[in-house]
Amino acid sequence: MARTGQFPPVPGERLADLLGVCALTSALPEALVDRAVAAAGRTERRSRALPARTVLYFTLAMWLYPSSGYGEVMRLLLAGLARKHRWARPVPVPSTAAITKARQRLGPGPLRSLFEQVAEVSDPGVASGRHRRRRLMSLDTALLDLPDSPGNRKEYGGSAVAADARALPQVQVVALAESATHAVRAAVFGPRGADLAREILPALGPGQLVLASCGALSYDLWTRARGRGADLLWQAKPSLDLPPLRVLDDGSYLSRLAGPTAADRLVPVRVVDCALPVLDRSGRCTGIRAGRLVCSILEPAGAAAADLTRLYGERWRLDTLLDELDARRGGARPVLRSKTPAMVEQEVWAMLLAHHAIRALVVGDAEGW
Known part of the structure; x- marks a missing residue:
């Protein structure tokens, strides 16, 4: 368990820490965070050593310093906040148990509310990728390992006795993002294998124009997505029955997608x-394979x-x-890091919000530098 108190400074960390915390508080300013906390009913009724605002920024900072323990993440966060914001006063670093209880008090609600606010806002001055006036969007799924x-x-499933790492519980995350800017516009998550x-x-x-893998x-x-008015470009599994009905000039062909019943x-x-x-998992191309794409643009x-x-x-x-x-x-x-479903939910929303903040820094959209 981390001990309450200050950690020794790390040489050369000041600029990197300042940049990391500035990315969070510039892209997600305290007023926006406070509104999300209030909307979720998590505003404190009494003064605490770890107020909800600080704890929310802590959940984001966990993704900036993924290999650091709770105490070190909190130390880096408090040091960065104290350098940049007058509202953040230097305090001793709380214990791991105190930080865990503060995360539990905050819950996932404020982070979900905050994500929903920022996901609706397009980045000014950053053009979204388009093709023939269609906005390019990507729908994708990933599995994240959880503590057992x-x-x-x-x-979320998993087994405590199997040695295979894949036996760890896993949360399935489904996200819709702009293909060009990588801005995540919507996300859902749940147990592995859930629809x-x-x-x-x-x-x-x-x-x-929404792009998605064969899964x-x-x-x-397909019919539900088309009912929303979007055009689709999805990969098909080899086993899917798509008979050629008419070959077109560009080598593609018209077919039909059949439902599970004759009706x-x-x-x-x-x-x-x-x-x-x-x-591969890092996104590097390791070869070429045959594939089939199914499109609603005929x-x-x-x-x-x-x-x-x-x-x-x-x-x-x-x-x-x-x-x-x-x-x-x-x-x-x-x-x-999270050992309960509520904290897993909080940590996944924090991942999406931390990515939003890093993106804002990369595209030069963050303010207050």
């Missing part, structure tokens, strides 16, 4: 047979087969978010 605790095993994609469909709309393509999800109407689609890159004049192949190859992947956070130190996937 009774609460996490009950909610979560349909929960994100309300974020789809007219004027979008998303089913008759039900389901046949949905017209366009299929592109193409070569797709094989990517005419080559609306999007040529070569353009569709290129766009899909450039789609945003949720693993990219982990790389941009530098959360995969040494190439290893991160294991979250």
Whole structure:
């Protein structure tokens, strides 16, 4: 357990720490954080050594310093806040137990509220990727490992006795992001194997071209997504029955997507047979494989087969978010810190918010430097 008190300074850390904390408080200013805390009913009724505002920034800072313990993360955060903000006064670093209780008091609500506020706002001066007036969006899924605790095993599965790392409980995260800017606009998460994609469909709309991997393509999800008005470019599994009905000039062909029952109407689609890159977990291309893309744009004049192949190859992947956070130190996937489902939820929202702050820094949109 971390001991209450100050940690010795690390030579050369001052500028890096200041930049990290400035990224958080510039992209997510205290007034915005306070509104999210109030909206979730977590405003303190009495003065605390760890007020809700500071604890919320702490949950974000955990993603800036993924290899540091609670006490070290809090020390770095408090030092950075004290240098930049008058409202943050220097205090001794609380114990790990005190920080854990403060996280539990805060809960996941304020972070979800804060994410929903910032996800709705487009970055001024940063152009979104488009193709033929359609806004390019990517839908992707990733699994994050969790500590092997009774609460996490009950909610997310996993086994305490298996030696295989894949037996750890895992939370499944589904996110919709702008392909060009990597700005996450919606996210849902739950147990591995849960049907979560349909929960994100309300974020789809007219004027979008949504790219997704083969795991998303089913008759039900396709028709629901098309019902939102978005155009779709999704990869198909080799086993999916897509018979050629008419070959088009660009080499693609028209087909139909059949439902699970004879009463389901046949949905017209366009299929592109193409070569797709094989990517490892770090996003590096390790080879080429044959693939099939299914598109709702039926005419080559609306999007040529070569353009569709290129766009899909450039789609945003949720693993990219982990790389941009530098959360995969040494190439290893991160294991979250939280041992209860409520704190897992809080930590995932914090991941998305920390990524928002880092993006704001990278694109020069942060203020107050």
